[in-house]
Amino acid sequence: MAARYTIGIDIGGTNIEGGVCDEQGVLRRQRAIKTEVEHGFEHTFQRMVRLVDDLLQDAGLTKTDVLAIGVGAPGPLSHERGVIYTAPNLPGWRDIPLQAKLSEATGLPVTLENDANAAAFGEFTAGAARDVRDMVMLTLGTGIGGGIVLNGLLWRGRFDSAAEIGHMVIVPGGRACPCGQRGCLERYGSANAVIERLIEAVQAGESCALASRLAAGEKLDARDVLRAAADGDRRAARIWDETCYYLALAAVNMQHVLNPELVVLAGGLAKAGERLLTPVRAHFEEQRWKIAPDTPEIVLATCGTDAGMIGAAALARAAQAGR
Amino acid sequence: MAARYTIGIDIGGTNIEGGVCDEQGVLRRQRAIKTEVEHGFEHTFQRMVRLVDDLLQDAGLTKTDVLAIGVGAPGPLSHERGVIYTAPNLPGWRDIPLQAKLSEATGLPVTLENDANAAAFGEFTAGAARDVRDMVMLTLGTGIGGGIVLNGLLWRGRFDSAAEIGHMVIVPGGRACPCGQRGCLERYGSANAVIERLIEAVQAGESCALASRLAAGEKLDARDVLRAAADGDRRAARIWDETCYYLALAAVNMQHVLNPELVVLAGGLAKAGERLLTPVRAHFEEQRWKIAPDTPEIVLATCGTDAGMIGAAALARAAQAGR
Numbered sequence: 057m058a059a060r061y062t063i064g065i066d067i068g069g070t071n072i073e074g075g076v077c078d079e080q081g082v083l084r085r086q087r088a089i090k091t092e093v094e095h096g097f098e099h100t101f102q103r104m105v106r107l108v109d110d111l112l113q114d115a116g117l118t119k120t121d122v123l124a125i126g127v128g129a130p131g132p133l134s135h136e137r138g139v140i141y142t143a144p145n146l147p148g149w150r151d152i153p154l155q156a157k158l159s160e161a162t163g164l165p166v167t168l169e170n171d172a173n174a175a176a177f178g179e180f181t182a183g184a185a186r187d188v189r190d191m192v193m194l195t196l197g198t199g200i201g202g203g204i205v206l207n208g209l210l211w212r213g214r215f216d217s218a219a220e221i222g223h224m225v226i227v228p229g230g231r232a233c234p235c236g237q238r239g240c241l242e243r244y245g246s247a248n249a250v251i252e253r254l255i256e257a258v259q260a261g262e263s264c265a266l267a268s269r270l271a272a273g274e275k276l277d278a279r280d281v282l283r284a285a286a287d288g289d290r291r292a293a294r295i296w297d298e299t300c301y302y303l304a305l306a307a308v309n310m311q312h313v314l315n316p317e318l319v320v321l322a323g324g325l326a327k328a329g330e331r332l333l334t335p336v337r338a339h340f341e342e343q344r345w346k347i348a349p350d351t352p353e354i355v356l357a358t359c360g361t362d363a364g365m366i367g368a369a370a371l372a373r374a375a376q377a378g379r
Numbered sequence: 380m381a382a383r384y385t386i387g388i389d390i391g392g393t394n395i396e397g398g399v400c401d402e403q404g405v406l407r408r409q410r411a412i413k414t415e416v417e418h419g420f421e422h423t424f425q426r427m428v429r430l431v432d433d434l435l436q437d438a439g440l441t442k443t444d445v446l447a448i449g450v451g452a453p454g455p456l457s458h459e460r461g462v463i464y465t466a467p468n469l470p471g472w473r474d475i476p477l478q479a480k481l482s483e484a485t486g487l488p489v490t491l492e493n494d495a496n497a498a499a500f501g502e503f504t505a506g507a508a509r510d511v512r513d514m515v516m517l518t519l520g521t522g523i524g525g526g527i528v529l530n531g532l533l534w535r536g537r538f539d540s541a542a543e544i545g546h547m548v549i550v551p552g553g554r555a556c557p558c559g560q561r562g563c564l565e566r567y568g569s570a571n572a573v574i575e576r577l578i579e580a581v582q583a584g585e586s587c588a589l590a591s592r593l594a595a596g597e598k599l600d601a602r603d604v605l606r607a608a609a610d611g612d613r614r615a616a617r618i619w620d621e622t623c624y625y626l627a628l629a630a631v632n633m634q635h636v637l638n639p640e641l642v643v644l645a646g647g648l649a650k651a652g653e654r655l656l657t658p659v660r661a662h663f664e665e666q667r668w669k670i671a672p673d674t675p676e677i678v679l680a681t682c683g684t685d686a687g688m689i690g691a692a693a694l695a696r697a698a699q700a701g702r
Contacts, residue, residue: 190537204636211529213638214513214675220635223668225628227551236669237631305548308560312543313527313636315536345546346559352537 059123061115063108063164064178064369066171066361067129069093069145072100073361074107076115077369081181083362085115097149105161124165126372127154128174128364135216138168167372169210171364173219175357176203177210178367179320183359190316193357194221194306196325200242203367204314209379210371222246224309226302244302247278247325253295254281264291282328297335299325304339311344311352322357329356382446384438386431386487387501387692389494389684390452392416392468395423396684397430399438400692404504406685408438420472428484447488449695450477451497451687458539461491490695492533494687496542498680499526500533501690502643506682513639516680517544517629519648523565527637532702533694545569549628567625570601570648576618577604587614605651620658622648627662634667634675645680652679 061084066073068091075086089107091100108125112118130143138155140146159166169177176193185191189208195201200222204211211218222242223235230239231252243249254276258267265284266276284292307319326332337354344351359366384407389396391414398409412430414423431448435441453466461478463469482489492500499516508514512531518524523545527534534541545565546558553562554575566572577599581590588607589599607615630642649655660677667674682689 188537202636206529206534211637214511214640215638217634218636218638220638223635224632225549225666228549228625228628237666302551305551309547309632310636312546313525313541313633314534315538315541315543317537343548343560 059121061117061122062369062373063111063122063125064174064365064367064372065104065107065125065127066174066364066368067091067104067127067146068171069130072104072107073365074111075362075365075369076111076117077366081366081370081373083182083366085111086362086365087111087114091146093146093148097146097152100146101157101161104158108162119163122164124167124372124376125158125162126167126169126174126365126368126370126375127158128169128171128368129154131170132217133168133170135167135169135212138166140168165372165376167368167375169368169371170201172201173203173210173212174365174367174371175201175322175359175363176205176219176320176367177371178359178363178365179322179357180205180208180367181370182366183363184320184355184357185318188317190314191318191320192219192221192310192314192316192352193320193322194245194303195323196246196303196321197323198246198248200246201323204316206314206316209374221306221310224306226305226309241302241306245299245306247323250278250281250295250299250325251276253298254292257291257295262291265289266292278325278328282331286331296331300332300335301339303332303336304343307336307340307352307354308343316352319352319354320357321354322363326356332356382444384440384445385692385696386434386445386448387497387688387690387695388427388430388448388450389497389687389691390414390427390450390469391494392453395427395430396688397434398685398688398692399434399440400689404689404693404696406505406689408434409685409688410434410437414469416469416471420469420475423469424480424484427481431485442486445487447490447695447699448481448485449490449492449497449688449691449693449698450481451492451494451691452477454493455540456491456493458490458492458535461489463491488695488699490691490698492691492694493524495524496526496533496535497688497690497694498524498645498682498686499528499542499643499690500694501682501686501688502645502680503528503531503690504693505689506686507643507678507680508641511640513637514641514643515542515544515633515637515639515675516643516645517568517626518646519569519626519644520646521569521571523569524646527639529637529639532697544629544633547629547632549625549632564625564629568622568629570646573601573604573618573622573648574599576621577615580614580618585614588612589615601648601651605654609654619654623655623658624662626655626659627666630659630663630675630677631666639675642675642677643680644677645686649679655679
C-alpha cells in the first residue's frame with residue numbers, strides 16, 4: 057500500500073506536540089510530550105524519535121504507511137538547509153541539523169519549518185483558512201509571529217525570513233524592540249505589549265484597577281487586563297483598544313501589500329475571541345480603503361495548538377510533491 | 380511563422396508609449412503619441428489602434444507575427460475583467476472594457492494591467508531586477524505606486540489590489556491622505572510629500588532658501604528641494620533626508636513581510652539617482668535587522684519610462700502561457 061500518512065511535530069519550549077495526518081491533512085491521532093529542554097538537545101531528540109514510534113503504534117501504522125515527517129520549530133532556522141540556528145526557548149540548541157538527524161533516525165523524509173509558518177499552513181490546511189487560496193496569519197503571543205500563504209503555497213521569502221510581520225515598523229522611532237529596531241508591531245500588538253503598557257501607565261501614576269496587584273508584585277497577563285477592561289476599568293480598556301487598533305493597522309497594511317482573502321488572528325491573545333475580533337474589525341473598517349472592494353476578512357484561528365503539527369505535516373506532504 | 384512578438388502599451392495622462400518586444404522581452408521598436416484626453420475616450424482609443432498599426436509597420440511585422448498586446452493603464456481597474464473603472468488622469472474614462480474593445484479592434488489577445496504593476500514587471504523582465512526571481516518596486520511620483528513579483532510571477536492579490544504600497548500606513552494617525560486613510564507612506568515618501576512638507580515648513584516660518592520663490596508663487600518640485608539641499612540649505616536637506624528615511628522604513632517592512640531579493644526605486648524621485656539611493660540605503664542599514672542575513676538589496680530602476688510598455692508586453696506573453 058502506498059504511503060498515505062504524514063506526521064507533524066511541533067516543538068515548543070515546554071511541550072512537543074505530535075500528530076498523524078491523513079491524505080486530506082486531517083489529524084487522526086495526536087500525542088504531546090514534555091520537551092525537557094533542561095537535559096539538552098540529545099535527550100529531547102531521543103524523545104522525539106520515540107514520539108514518532110508511539111504515534112505510529114497509536115494509529116496502527118508502520119513507517120511504510122508514512123510519506124514524510126514535518127517539523128515546526130522556533131527559529132531562526134533554515135528550511136532549505138534543515139538547520140535550527142538557535143532558539144531562545146530551546147537553550148543549548150545551536151546549529152542543529154534537525155532535518156538530517158531525524159531523517160537518519162526514522163528513515164523517513166523530513167521537512168523543517170519555522171513554527172509560525174507551520175501554524176499558518178495548519179490553519180490553511182484544516183482551519184480558519186481552509187476554503188481560501190491566500191491568507192496572512194498573525195500569531196499573537198509574547199511576540200507576534202506571522203505566516204503567509206499565497207495561491208496555496210507558503211511564502212518563505214528569498215532568505216527564508218518572510219512573514220516576520222511582528223517586526224513590521226508600525227510607529228517610526230517608537231518603542232524599542234529586542235530585535236534592535238524601534239516601533240515594531242509586536243511592541244504594540246502582542247500579549248507582552250499589553251502588559252508593558254499597563255506597567256508603564258501604572259508607573260506613570262495613572263489610575264487603574266490593576267495597580268494594587270502590580271504593586272504587590274503579582275505577575276499579570278493580558279487576560280487580567282482584558283478582565284479589568286470588562287469590569288469597567290478605563291485604563292485597561294484603553295490599553296486593550298489600542299492593541300486592537302494597531303492590529304487593525306497591521307491588517308490594513310497586509311491588505312495594501314498582499315491583498316489576501318483572509319487575515320487570521322491566532323495565538324494566546326486570540327483566545328479573547330470576540331473581544332479581540334470585534335474591536336480589531338471595527339478599527340479596520342474605520343481605517344481601510346473605501347475606494348476598492350478589496351477587503352480581506354479578519355477571522356479567528358480555529359485549530360488552536362494543533363495548527364503547528366497539522367501545518368508541519370501538510371508542508372512535509374507539499375515538499376514530497378515538489379512544492 | 381509562429382507569432383513571436385508582443386506589443387506593449389503604456390497609457391498615461393499626457394502620453395501613450397507603445398513598443399514591440401521580442402521573445403526575450405527586449406524592446407525592438409517604440410513610438411509615443413499624445414493621449415489627447417480632452418477629446419474623450421473614443422478619440423484616444425482610435426489613436427491607440429493606429430499606434431499598434433504604426434508600430435507593426437515600423438518593425439516590418441504583420442499581426443500574424445504578434446502573440447498578444449499588453450496594456451498598462453492607471454486605475455482602479457480590473458485585470459481579470461479587463462475593465463478600467465475610473466482614472467483620475469483620464470477624465471471621462473469610466474467602466475471602459477478596454478481589453479475587449481482593443482482585442483476586437485486589432486484581432487489580437489489583449490491583457491490589461493495597472494501601470495505600476497506593469498512597470499514593475501518591466502524592470503523584472505529587462506531592467507534592474509532581470510536577474511532575480513522576487514522583487515518589490517516602489518514608483519515614486521506624485522504618489523507612490525508599487526509592484527510585487529514573487530517567484531517570477533506578478534502578485535496581484537485576491538481582489539486585484541495588492542502592491543498598493545504607497546498606502547501602507549507608516550505613521551499611525553499621521554498626515555491625511557486623499558485615499559481616506561491617515562499616515563500613508565505616499566504622504567511621506569513621494570515627490571508631492573517633499574513639496575508639501577516644504578510648504579508647511581515655510582508657512583510655519585522656518586527659514587529656507589526656497590521661501591522667497593514660494594512666496595513669489597513659483598511652483599516648485601522635488602528637484603528644487605534636492606538642489607537647495609545640495610546648495611547647503613538645512614531645511615531642504617532635512618526634508619529630503621526625512622523622505623529617504625520613510626522610504627527606508629518601507630523597505631524594512633517589505634523585508635519583514637515579503638523578504639524579496641530586491642527593492643527597486645523608480646519614478647520621478649528616483650531620477651535623483653545616488654542622492655536618493657545613498658541615504659535610503661544608509662537609513663535601511665541603520666533600521667534593518669542585524670540578526671538574520673536576509674537583506675534585500677535596494678537599487679534604482681533602469682528602464683525609465685520604457686518599463687511600463689516592456690512589462691505590459693511581458694505580461695501579455697505570460698497570460699498567453701497561462702501564467
